[in-house]
Amino acid sequence: MTDSLVLLDHTADGTLRAPVRELVTLARGLGGAIHGVWAADGAEPDAETLADLGALGVSRVHRLTADADLHLSAVLAEALASLLDATGAGALLVTSTFENKEVAARLAVLTGAGVVTDADGLVVEDGRLVASKTVFAGTWNTRCAITTPLAVVTFKANSVAVSPAESGGVPDVVDHAVAASAAARRVSLVERTERPASGRPDLGSAHVVVAGGRGTEGDFTLVEELADVLGGAVGATRVATDEGWIGHDAQIGQTGVTISPRLYIGVGVSGAVHHRGGMQASGTIVAINSDPDAPIFEIADFGIVGDLNEVLPQLTAALRAQQG
Template identity: 50%
Template sequence: MSVGAVVVLVDHRDPRWRGSAAPLLALAHELGGRQGWSVDAVWVGPGHDEEVATWVASTGPVVQHVVQVDGADPQLPASLGCALRAVADDAAARLVLVPSTFEGREVAGQLAALTGSGVVVGASSVVVEDGLVVAGKAVLAGSWRTRCAVTSPLAVVALDVHAAAAASPATPPGTGEAEVRRHRVQAPAAASAVQVLVRAARPVTERPSLAEAEVVVVGGRGTGGDFSGVEDLADALGGAVGATRVATDEGWAPHALQVGQTGVTISPRLYVGAGVSGAVHHRGGMAASATVVAVNTDPDAPIFEVADVAVVADVRTLLPALAAEVRSRRHRSG
């Protein structure tokens, strides 16, 4: 048994893994290499041997072990927490990394409760200092940045995917050397008290997922309910569409697109707020954005306080012009 391990939850939807896997594993490899810890990637769910084997080959030297766990439902956080606990115990894990999504944060809480471990969700960085896992995160709607040292033997961290990508080195080319291990767990009654009766796939879209997109265009009250300009600019930039709570409450956009403290937390390289006032609960969900562009007719809108570029204009006029200019420049350069 190794002296320690970093365990990484591979977020997947049968049978494809999501984009969060690579940056989390690369960062785990970087952290583990400095401490002499191995890296165990955990794939929870049924078979798909061919897909798992393909994924193992792509990880190269980053992962020592891929642990495929049967007997747990990858759609239920309580069941995932039990699966991760079993793997963490077996590997003598010092750190468990999960993506900081809705599901990931709930899984982190479940695992921490099961193991009595310290947990940090919504983290923007992870380092190991003097043997302790230290996670950085923004709090109070992004107005403060904190560093949280976990003093328990096991640290559970839900990490923002873009932060992991920025902090980790490029993933080495695959060599297929990772060892595949199988693990079966029997979830306790409390973890299986909820049963999934029906699963319905979300409509397929070519846009990236809101939580993982590098560019997000968010529409607010200033759109007047017309999201065509928001969607057009997002498509021109290859980004995702988001919305404020007002826009979703009014039915202008699905609630799944809500950005904020009670919605999706994002940290794209580029955030464009179209007609967004910048209420504190919204800023709490986008404060980690690298570059913030805000468009509003009100020069005193709170969003301008955190904007890198502030434009006083009507979004219904400006957004179509921006989208056309983006496409024109891409056409000339391509």
């Protein structure tokens, strides 16, 4: 049994990000108390959020404050190290984002913690934490035993099904203030620009992703329509982002976002190895391509050989009809 800290990632308006609930569900399997960590960056957890966390099994929420900007990875890493020391927790669970992976690396340097990134499971075996993850573009399943006293694990979204705790209540909220070191202050945050809201879920945590590739020839209209009917996110291959057809934040692959949705639909996507490395862990893979020899069909659960301009309108219309 080990107490664990869960970093409560949230939006600028204080909305809890969906993958956090998965982390709390995973943390319950470790057997100890679950502490939430709320970085107080201008947004505060409301009563509904606290009740939600309590129902999942969080017993205490630590409201983390610092005399420097907590959006800076060095500052947040120092603050988390201080909180880990104060609580005696043996594990820190965070979502697998670019920012959180940087924090995890800094935290490892500060504390000597063992770090596993992009995990999809965590259990206790023989008194040690063992994380599971896929590697080599999703072709190998591995299990990583963490032998250090402190474990820091980043998790891919959609790794586990969220479930409530058998019993729970509203967690206590306590303040934990830290002073950032001179080293952490060497970098200053000049400006933050919020990404315009699209109304679609975040690409990294979406349950459904519709991705467009070279076959779209730059027109993502049909891709976006299908994604909206399914309530999914829109992604793209590197060539689509390099051509300027869609923003680079939509790129899926080894040099972009790594995703593991329950449903991935590739539209006009050839299936190059660098793209497959970012989506091959998806639950169900559907490929739509006019080339029957496209590599994407080698890993697809379902494949449609056809012109996307004919297939997608029919598919979208059929889904709309089903939804009434």
